[in-house]
Amino acid sequence: MSKHTHKDPFEVLGIQRGATDEEVKNAYRALARKYHPDNYDDGNPLKELANEKMQEINTAYDEIQEMRSSNKDAYRGNNTYYQNYSGSNSGSGDPIYAEIRTDINKHRFADAERKLLDIPFASRPAEWHYLMCLVLMSRNNVGDAMRELEVACNMEPANAEYQRAKEMFNTNARGYGSTYYGSASGGSYRRRTSSDEACDCCANLICLDCLCECMGGDLIACC
Amino acid sequence: MFGYVKPNHAELLVKEYEFYKAVYCGVCRSLKKCTGTFSNVLHSYDSVFLALVRMLYIPDSQIGREKRRCIAHPIKRKNMLKRNDATDYTAKAFAILTYYKIKDDISDEKLLKKMATGILNPIFASAKNKASMKELADTCREKLNAITELEKKKTASVDEPAKLFGELLGAVFSGELSGDDKLITYTLGFHLGKFIYAADAAEDYDKDRRRGSYNPYVEMYGGAELSDENKSTIKCALLLECKKIESAVNLLPFGRRAIIENIINNIIYLGLPKRIEFLDAKGSEDSAAEEEGKVSK
Numbered sequence: 001m002s003k004h005t006h007k008d009p010f011e012v013l014g015i016q017r018g019a020t021d022e023e024v025k026n027a028y029r030a031l032a033r034k035y036h037p038d039n040y041d042d043g044n045p046l047k048e049l050a051n052e053k054m055q056e057i058n059t060a061y062d063e064i065q066e067m068r069s070s071n072k073d074a075y076r077g078n079n080t081y082y083q084n085y086s087g088s089n090s091g092s093g094d095p096i097y098a099e100i101r102t103d104i105n106k107h108r109f110a111d112a113e114r115k116l117l118d119i120p121f122a123s124r125p126a127e128w129h130y131l132m133c134l135v136l137m138s139r140n141n142v143g144d145a146m147r148e149l150e151v152a153c154n155m156e157p158a159n160a161e162y163q164r165a166k167e168m169f170n171t172n173a174r175g176y177g178s179t180y181y182g183s184a185s186g187g188s189y190r191r192r193t194s195s196d197e198a199c200d201c202c203a204n205l206i207c208l209d210c211l212c213e214c215m216g217g218d219l220i221a222c223c
Numbered sequence: 224m225f226g227y228v229k230p231n232h233a234e235l236l237v238k239e240y241e242f243y244k245a246v247y248c249g250v251c252r253s254l255k256k257c258t259g260t261f262s263n264v265l266h267s268y269d270s271v272f273l274a275l276v277r278m279l280y281i282p283d284s285q286i287g288r289e290k291r292r293c294i295a296h297p298i299k300r301k302n303m304l305k306r307n308d309a310t311d312y313t314a315k316a317f318a319i320l321t322y323y324k325i326k327d328d329i330s331d332e333k334l335l336k337k338m339a340t341g342i343l344n345p346i347f348a349s350a351k352n353k354a355s356m357k358e359l360a361d362t363c364r365e366k367l368n369a370i371t372e373l374e375k376k377k378t379a380s381v382d383e384p385a386k387l388f389g390e391l392l393g394a395v396f397s398g399e400l401s402g403d404d405k406l407i408t409y410t411l412g413f414h415l416g417k418f419i420y421a422a423d424a425a426e427d428y429d430k431d432r433r434r435g436s437y438n439p440y441v442e443m444y445g446g447a448e449l450s451d452e453n454k455s456t457i458k459c460a461l462l463l464e465c466k467k468i469e470s471a472v473n474l475l476p477f478g479r480r481a482i483i484e485n486i487i488n489n490i491i492y493l494g495l496p497k498r499i500e501f502l503d504a505k506g507s508e509d510s511a512a513e514e515e516g517k518v519s520k
Binding site: 034035039040044045046049050053136139140141142143144145146147149150169170172173174175176177 | 380381382383385386403406407410421439443444452453456457458459460461462463464465466467469470471473474492493496
């Protein structure tokens with residue numbers, strides 16, 4: 001879409017030309033959080049578009065920094081952070097499950113699912129449900145995956161691996177909307193920001209001054 | 224779309240709320256023009272979200288407002304959006320969706336069905352007079368039939384039927400677009416559809432359990448009453464779906480249309496989570512009351 005045309009870096013970051021360094025930084029951070037690879041996992045068809053956006057923002061930020069010739073690379077280099085939740089390799093030690101774990105780690109989800117479904121219904125331990133959760137997650141079947149994880153956790157409440165996975169999903173879900181409230185810049189939402197608190201501070205001082213004056217004293221001499 | 228995609232009005236700016244209402248009126252007028260005079264009684268606020276998204280893909284010059292009277296408000300002149308390609312598209316797409324939904328709802332009652340289809344058929348026919356709309360109608364029918372099949376089989380999976388509904392809404396959101404625009408809007412519609420289907424099923428859990436009608440969660444949880452922990456699991460999955468919606472919304476070409484951007488953000492960040500508050504544990508009602516107390520102060 002925008003790959004070939006050069007865009008105004010200020011336009012890309014959604015700020016005015018005269019923005020302060022702080023505003024540039026905040027706008028860049030807010031946008032980088034938005035298009036961060038963490039928000040677009042491997043199955044997401046929009047991953048590439050988001051990467052493009054990310055590059056656009058990085059370029060824009062660099063350009064502005066270059067223009068203003070201040071420290072250039074301070075906010076970069078974080079992009080490679082990407083964590084895969086099928087990573088850990090502990091488990092019961094049953095060879096079939098070890099095999100399935102390898103499949104999952106190598107992203108051979110179809111193989112893993114076939115092997116899982118071959119195991120008869122009656123002999124499915126907590127680990128089966130956990131691995132099924134990972135397979136379903138790879139297909140974006142979040143609802144079913146969460147149910148499998150719940151079953152796994154109920155069967156083995158003490159298992160740290162399952163609890164960790166559950167906690168991770170919960171944290172991820174709780175994070176929903178944080179960019180909406182959190183960022184004070186980038187045209188995003190209207191929540192109380194630090195500058196509001198500064199106003200509060202002045203208002204409080206004025207009130208205090210009035211109170212002092214009532215009692216015959218004076219806090220701020222000029223009003 | 225069953226009342227799931229609405230903003231949290233209290234958090235909108237007045238100008239945004241006015242714009243939101245104006246878009247509602249705009250879609251209503253498009254309905255009247257495109258699908259016949261009485262079709263606008265079927266109109267609901269759900270359509271506004273689609274209209275807002277589609278308005279990002281038409282030029283600024285097409286977006287204008289005017290003050291007019293209408294049948295619903297004969298006395299006071301209302302601020303409403305002028306008809307444009309986005310509202311026309313929304314009106315037709317919604318006429319098609321509503322047609323299938325109503326047909327589906329009354330599949331048992333013979334007389335009622337005859338009456339309803341008598342009224343609906345001309346609306347439906349005029350909605351799909353364009354080739355692209357015909358295609359959309361076919362997709363809708365195909366997906367809804369597939370969902371009915373899964374429901375008959377009593378599938379113990381919420382994502383299988385939800386994905387079909389997602390594909391349906393994906394088609395609705397991305398119709399007549401191409402390239403990246405299509406990909407972004409399709410993904411947005413897809414995950415929104417999944418969210419709506421799953422949230423709808425979760426909300427109807429108790430009702431369906433008592434009546435014995437199909438509900439994917441009833442199959443998954445074996446028909447027992449949902450514990451607070453079950454509910455929080457379902458809620459967590461729904462919020463993760465919201466994050467997917469967010470990943471698509473982030474890529475919408477808002478440009479300088481801050482009003483549209485803020486309304487859409489309000490809908491997905493506040494409106495959607497508000498809609499699944501019924502999944503919160505009972506104990507947390509205090510905090511809700513507290514919140515309301517703050518407002519009334």
